[in-house]
Amino acid sequence: MQIVATSLGKRFQRDWIYRGLTRTFRPGSATAVLGPNGAGKSTLLNTISGQLLPTEGTLAYSLAGRTVAVEELPQHLAYAAPYLELLEELTLLEMLHFHTRFKALRPGMTTDKLIGLMYLEKSRHQLVREFSSGMKQRLKLAMALYANAPLLLLDEPTTNLDATGVAWYQEHVQATRAGRTLLLSSNVPAEYAFCDEQLLVTDFQNIRVV
Numbered sequence: 001m002q003i004v005a006t007s008l009g010k011r012f013q014r015d016w017i018y019r020g021l022t023r024t025f026r027p028g029s030a031t032a033v034l035g036p037n038g039a040g041k042s043t044l045l046n047t048i049s050g051q052l053l054p055t056e057g058t059l060a061y062s063l064a065g066r067t068v069a070v071e072e073l074p075q076h077l078a079y080a081a082p083y084l085e086l087l088e089e090l091t092l093l094e095m096l097h098f099h100t101r102f103k104a105l106r107p108g109m110t111t112d113k114l115i116g117l118m119y120l121e122k123s124r125h126q127l128v129r130e131f132s133s134g135m136k137q138r139l140k141l142a143m144a145l146y147a148n149a150p151l152l153l154l155d156e157p158t159t160n161l162d163a164t165g166v167a168w169y170q171e172h173v174q175a176t177r178a179g180r181t182l183l184l185s186s187n188v189p190a191e192y193a194f195c196d197e198q199l200l201v202t203d204f205q206n207i208r209v210v
């Protein structure tokens with residue numbers, strides 16, 4: 001998916017979080033969205049996902065040259081973030097069956113294969129509520145990485161992952177990123193070292209827009 005942001009700005013009450021952001025995100029690119037805590041990384045990802053409206057400027061989405069309206073975006077988007085909740089009252093298998101009714105997996109991927117690649121075979125019938133925070137994070141990431149969606153947004157993807165989990169993330173993000181437009185918000189170099197582009201949110205703060 002190609003995303004063209006033009007003079008994009010977001011304000012909460014009187015505070016501009018970012019302003020004057022013009023940038024094209026192309027299919028196959030991986031962009032690390034960087035900045036200190038509170039800089040506005042999640043706000044930018046939420047705006048690009050269509051969940052927040054920009055205060056000013058525009059976002060234009062297209063797939064293979066065809067315009068995609070913002071209302072159509074959810075079907076083309078996979079998103080993993082600490083603030084996006086899992087359905088904790090379901091078992092792992094129920095959760096995956098529910099999820100894949102709305103968001104198909106990549107061709108060749110099945111719920112059984114996904115459970116295997118998360119190393120969660122023994123937890124197939126366990127309630128998600130009972131998962132450790134690292135297991136939950138692996139589940140969120142696997143559902144996003146292996147969704148059949150051309151736009152992938154990852155907010156702090158290695159949150160709650162131990163060293164093995166970080167290596168698992170690195171392997172699977174590389175295995176699934178080809179051809180997709182990936183934006184990744186991070187403060188941790190191990191999460192974004194593979195990205196070919198960087199966007200520093202603070203470059204779009206404290207500027208005068210006329």
Ligand SMILES: Nc1ncnc2c1ncn2[C@@H]1O[C@H](COP(=O)(O)OP(=O)(O)OP(=O)(O)O)[C@@H](O)[C@H]1O
Nearest residue numbers: 012013017035036037038039040041042043044187
């Ligand atoms: N819904 C909201 N209403 C008002 N202010 C908000 C809202 N959401 C975020 N903010 C503010 O916007 C600023 C940017 O927050 P954001 O979560 O985007 O930062 P971040 O760079 O992702 O931070 P972190 O690295 O800590 O996750 C913060 O000052 C935050 O308080």
